Amino acid sequence: MTKLKDAKPGDILRYRSRPRNKDEILCHNHVLFDGFRYFVARRGGHWRVCPCGWQPPSGWDGVHYARAAHVKWRHKVKKDPKIYERKWKKYLRRLPKVARQIFEQQRRAYQQAGRKGGQ
Numbered sequence: 691m692t693k694l695k696d697a698k699p700g701d702i703l704r705y706r707s708r709p710r711n712k713d714e715i716l717c718h719n720h721v722l723f724d725g726f727r728y729f730v731a732r733r734g735g736h737w738r739v740c741p742c743g744w745q746p747p748s749g750w751d752g753v754h755y756a757r758a759a760h761v762k763w764r765h766k767v768k769k770d771p772k773i774y775e776r777k778w779k780k781y782l783r784r785l786p787k788v789a790r791q792i793f794e795q796q797r798r799a800y801q802q803a804g805r806k807g808g809q
């Protein structure tokens with residue numbers, strides 16, 4: 691893992707962890723394409739404040755960040771929740787069956803994490 695002093699702005703420092711100082715930010719990836727993961731990155735780079743309401747299992751009362759593409763997507767879903775289902779169905783049709791099952795599991799885990807976050 692990259693140490694904070696060696697990291698460039700936006701670099702990932704640790705997975706499944708929380709920020710320890712003001713140079714570190716809490717981030718998650720774009721669940722729709724990579725499966726859900728969260729991590730700590732050095733402040734800066736391409737990370738944008740994410741509105742999705744997620745919290746890590748240990749709780750977190752500050753903002754968290756995600757890639758700009760994910761943040762844009764979450765703002766769209768907030769306006770029209772139905773596009774979330776439509777996009778998933780379209781995406782899953784292109785995958786082999788075993789991959790579809792894995793993605794469905796990850797999606798449920800993500801939605802449960804979101805509910806715990808008080809969405």
Ligand SMILES: [Zn+2]
Nearest residue numbers: 740742744756
């Ligand atoms: Zn988020």
